[in-house]
Amino acid sequence: MTRIPHETSGEPNPLNALTLDSLRRRTSMKWRTYPEDVLPLWVAEMDVPLAEPVVRALTEALEAGDTGYPVGTAYAEALAAFAEKRWGWGGLAVERTAVVPDVMLGVVEMLKLVTGPGDPVVVNPPVYPPFYDFVRHMDREVVEAPLGADGRLDPGVLEDAFRQAVAGGRRAAHLLCSPHNPTGTVHTAEELSAVAALAERYGVRVVADEIHAPLVVGEADFVPYLSVPGGERGLSLMSASKAWNLAGLKAALAVAGPAAADDLARMPEEVGHGPSHLGVLAHTVALRDGTAWLDALLTGLDANRRLLTDLLAEHLPAIRYRPGDATYLAWLDCRALGLGDDPARVFLEHGRVALNSGLPFGTGGAGHARLNLAASPEVLEEAVRRMTAAVERTGRD
Numbered sequence: 001m002t003r004i005p006h007e008t009s010g011e012p013n014p015l016n017a018l019t020l021d022s023l024r025r026r027t028s029m030k031w032r033t034y035p036e037d038v039l040p041l042w043v044a045e046m047d048v049p050l051a052e053p054v055v056r057a058l059t060e061a062l063e064a065g066d067t068g069y070p071v072g073t074a075y076a077e078a079l080a081a082f083a084e085k086r087w088g089w090g091g092l093a094v095e096r097t098a099v100v101p102d103v104m105l106g107v108v109e110m111l112k113l114v115t116g117p118g119d120p121v122v123v124n125p126p127v128y129p130p131f132y133d134f135v136r137h138m139d140r141e142v143v144e145a146p147l148g149a150d151g152r153l154d155p156g157v158l159e160d161a162f163r164q165a166v167a168g169g170r171r172a173a174h175l176l177c178s179p180h181n182p183t184g185t186v187h188t189a190e191e192l193s194a195v196a197a198l199a200e201r202y203g204v205r206v207v208a209d210e211i212h213a214p215l216v217v218g219e220a221d222f223v224p225y226l227s228v229p230g231g232e233r234g235l236s237l238m239s240a241s242k243a244w245n246l247a248g249l250k251a252a253l254a255v256a257g258p259a260a261a262d263d264l265a266r267m268p269e270e271v272g273h274g275p276s277h278l279g280v281l282a283h284t285v286a287l288r289d290g291t292a293w294l295d296a297l298l299t300g301l302d303a304n305r306r307l308l309t310d311l312l313a314e315h316l317p318a319i320r321y322r323p324g325d326a327t328y329l330a331w332l333d334c335r336a337l338g339l340g341d342d343p344a345r346v347f348l349e350h351g352r353v354a355l356n357s358g359l360p361f362g363t364g365g366a367g368h369a370r371l372n373l374a375a376s377p378e379v380l381e382e383a384v385r386r387m388t389a390a391v392e393r394t395g396r397d
Helices: 051-065 074-087 103-114 130-137 154-163 189-202 258-265 269-272 278-288 291-315 341-351 375-397
Strands: 095-099 120-123 141-142 172-177 204-209 235-238 252-255 329-333 369-374
Touching: 051 252, 051 278, 074 252, 095 103, 095 269, 095 329, 103 130, 103 172, 103 204, 103 235, 103 252, 103 369, 120 130, 120 154, 130 141, 130 172, 141 154, 154 172, 154 341, 172 189, 189 204, 235 258, 252 258, 278 291, 291 329, 291 375, 341 369, 341 375
Parallel strands: 120 141, 120 172, 172 204, 204 235
Antiparallel strands: 095 252, 235 252, 329 369
16 A cells, blocks of 8 residues: 655645634633633643535535434445545445444444453553443453553464453454554554464464544554454444534444354444534545644644644653654653653643543553643643643652
8 A cells, every 4th residue: 555645735834823812711621620710731622623515514414404414424435535645544344344333432442342241352552442341331351452662562362361351252343543642653554464463373263443544644644443354253343523622513324344244234333323414414425525734733743743842852851752753642650750650630720731640541541641732832832831820839748
């Protein structure tokens, strides 16, 4: 596959478009969970206006009263065209897709297709906390295969986890986060091929959460799991949600590899009732007409990665930060600061800046915090200033 990298679009950086005062008027989780004196850089919402084509499509739908039930394959067709153009992948077959309410609910439905109650699901911590919550809620056992010290998949650790998972003849799945949240790691074709080979050897079914796929900001190439040799039996969940800030407009796509089409066909018909018609419209338009906006965002996020690196080096050099090649999330190793297992709590209490605690991310999360980079440079500068002040205050206590 040959990737078409993002280019300078000529559009303004959407991360610079909104003032802090205007953002504080938002009523979503990011802005209403904490008091007004707290600077929120935690949950995965971006401080951006919507892409203009999305706004136009939603406005026209509302003006026309087009607020009924979703139908058709336009979303899947838009994703297939995007995948071919951006990732050089022409293997996304519209007939092997299904619309689901969102990625995590889609993950649940895919895991139900390939595992049963009590069966193991392998995850790679530190990883997105709902991987634990949703898997356990559906009465599956979580088996950890931690990332290596370099933040990458460890084939030996993964093989041990697969062996443990299928012991006694149990069915098992691997819930793969690709690109990885919170580290921003973009798995290579070689790494994903190794996962597929191990999955085939041990009879483990791979379900890939690829929600951050459009958000590659570094030099790495995103490789769809279903595109690698051996990925034919895999199932993937994709969405425009993260890349275009559409979390409140519910819609995602389940995508099956050629050898998993029969599994996807067994998904209950009522699952497709969950997505919002306006969500499907917004996601379709984003993928089809919102790529110039996305390119401007990626340029801004890349600048923010470099800015955060410089700010931490100057003000908090004890924090270890390895910029990931994807997502708008920064995984901060704060252990050298001596703030205990939950540095995010210290930054909140003493600096009035909200980050995600590393503890819910599983093994490897203690002493870490996750910071949301999708903000203006001024907000990032203020956040690091507050974090620095928090460290200084705790040092004096």
